[in-house]
Amino acid sequence: MDPEFFEQLAMPLFDQLYNFAHWLTGDRTDAEDLVQETYAKALKGFRSFQQGTNLRAWMYRILRNTFHTSRTGLAAQNTSSLEEEEAQGNAVTAHTVTPELLLLQQEDQQTVLKALAALPVPYREIILLCEVEELSYREIAQVLDVPIGTVMSRLSRARTALRQPQKTNPLGRPIDARTL
Amino acid sequence: MPVPCDQNPITLASYLDGELAPDQIPAMHEHIATCPQCAIEIAELTRLKHGLRAARGHHTPTLEFKKKLQQQVAPPRRPRLNVLRFIPAALALAATLLLAFTWTQHSRRQDAFSEVADLHVNALASTNPLDVISTDRHTVKPWFQGRIPFSFNVPELTGTEFTLLGGRVVYLHQQPGAQLIVAMRQHKISVLIFQASPGQALPFPASTEAGAHNAFTVETWQSNGLRFLVIGDVDATEIERLAQSLKQANS
Numbered sequence: 001m002d003p004e005f006f007e008q009l010a011m012p013l014f015d016q017l018y019n020f021a022h023w024l025t026g027d028r029t030d031a032e033d034l035v036q037e038t039y040a041k042a043l044k045g046f047r048s049f050q051q052g053t054n055l056r057a058w059m060y061r062i063l064r065n066t067f068h069t070s071r072t073g074l075a076a077q078n079t080s081s082l083e084e085e086e087a088q089g090n091a092v093t094a095h096t097v098t099p100e101l102l103l104l105q106q107e108d109q110q111t112v113l114k115a116l117a118a119l120p121v122p123y124r125e126i127i128l129l130c131e132v133e134e135l136s137y138r139e140i141a142q143v144l145d146v147p148i149g150t151v152m153s154r155l156s157r158a159r160t161a162l163r164q165p166q167k168t169n170p171l172g173r174p175i176d177a178r179t180l
Numbered sequence: 181m182p183v184p185c186d187q188n189p190i191t192l193a194s195y196l197d198g199e200l201a202p203d204q205i206p207a208m209h210e211h212i213a214t215c216p217q218c219a220i221e222i223a224e225l226t227r228l229k230h231g232l233r234a235a236r237g238h239h240t241p242t243l244e245f246k247k248k249l250q251q252q253v254a255p256p257r258r259p260r261l262n263v264l265r266f267i268p269a270a271l272a273l274a275a276t277l278l279l280a281f282t283w284t285q286h287s288r289r290q291d292a293f294s295e296v297a298d299l300h301v302n303a304l305a306s307t308n309p310l311d312v313i314s315t316d317r318h319t320v321k322p323w324f325q326g327r328i329p330f331s332f333n334v335p336e337l338t339g340t341e342f343t344l345l346g347g348r349v350v351y352l353h354q355q356p357g358a359q360l361i362v363a364m365r366q367h368k369i370s371v372l373i374f375q376a377s378p379g380q381a382l383p384f385p386a387s388t389e390a391g392a393h394n395a396f397t398v399e400t401w402q403s404n405g406l407r408f409l410v411i412g413d414v415d416a417t418e419i420e421r422l423a424q425s426l427k428q429a430n431s
Contacts, residue, residue, distance in 0.1 A: 006253060007250075007254055010253065014241065014249065015240065016237075018239065018245075019235075019236070019239045022238075022239030023238070023239065028239075028242075031239065035241070035245075035249065036248075036249060036252065039249055039252060039253055043253060109230075109233075110234075112228065112231030112234065113231075113234055113235055116235055128235070130197065131228075131229060131232040131233075131235070132232060132236050136199065137194075137197070152190045153190060155190075155193060156193055162228065163224070
């Protein structure tokens with residue numbers, strides 16, 4: 001694709017990408033660096049971008065990969081990696097009426113946002129992509145480079161984790177404050 | 181104890197996310213209507229979805245950052261392209277101006293040479309071509325004193341192929357000058373001498389080799405503040421010889 005078109009196609013995604021980056025990094029400066037690097041990489045690779053493929057998913061994927069190789073991203077992964085997530089199984093069942101439901105019903109959106117910010121990165125990013133950026137399962141699978149089945153199971157666990165904000169993360173470790 | 185439900189929670193979420201295959205939706209509706217557990221789960225997930233809407237656009241970039249990024253992303257070639265686009269036009273314009281200037285200069289020179297030729301022809305056509313008639317340079321030179329505001333030397337032509345016939349006062353571009361008529365066999369040659377004042381520079385090139393203008397041969401040069409022109413219907417080599425003797429006399 002001609003770089004002439006990059007600005008027209010990529011700039012409309014700017015606000016959304018920034019929001020995503022800020023939620024991931026939790027910091028304005030880091031988010032700006034991340035977005036800037038994302039656009040630089042995307043512009044550089046724009047010639048290889050295939051017309052007709054999903055530019056939005058492509059941009060989110062660059063941003064997400066950039067984040068995971070960044071200092072902040074690596075630090076977040078070290079404190080909250082979800083190794084063997086499939087092995088965790090569906091231990092948490094959401095089929096019972098939990099006190100958390102009542103709690104959520106009483107709490108405002110600020111609580112949900114706080115819980116989102118406190119989520120481990122792999123859960124936070126999938127919730128953001130699905131609920132905030134409104135990407136389809138197929139797009140999320142492209143961004144995360146995982147099969148759709150993994151998207152569905154990870155999303156399910158992320159939602160469960162989001163509804164238990166006061167509890168520990170799935171590895172049983174307390175969530176590291178630095179990732180918030 | 182509620183009856184255990186075998187509904188996969190992932191399918192419930194897919195239904196809420198709008199990712200359930202259309203043919204499965206009626207069955208899902210039916211199930212939710214009969215399974216209180218799943219109905220509650222749906223309500224809880226919906227509530228979560230609503231709560232998360234606040235995260236959309238929660239963080240907004242600063243205007244400065246947006247401008248900075250736009251500059252980074254904007255195709256950098258565009259402004260340069262505009263400049264490049266004008267280069268051929270600018271070159272063409274410059275070439276036209278240069279051509280016009282050169283042509284103007286050239287035509288001014290042509291005009292000046294034409295005027296000199298007119299002076300020469302005028303003198304020859306006149307019934308009184310000379311104001312002072314003498315072959316003696318010591319008679320001709322002093323005659324110009326008081327008639328023209330400068331002095332010059334007449335070379336000794338005795339013994340050469342040239343014969344001094346005399347001289348007269350002429351005007352070119354409002355400047356007085358001396359015209360000497362020199363004979364060479366049946367040909368007549370004019371020597372015109374003007375002051376080369378910087379303010380009223382005559383439109384001649386600093387000097388030329390003898391060259392043809394309107395079938396006349398003309399040579400011009402500047403020496404000691406005087407502009408010399410030699411014009412006649414003889415060969416360039418003969419004009420050149422006369423010019424050399426004048427140059428030597430006035431150097």
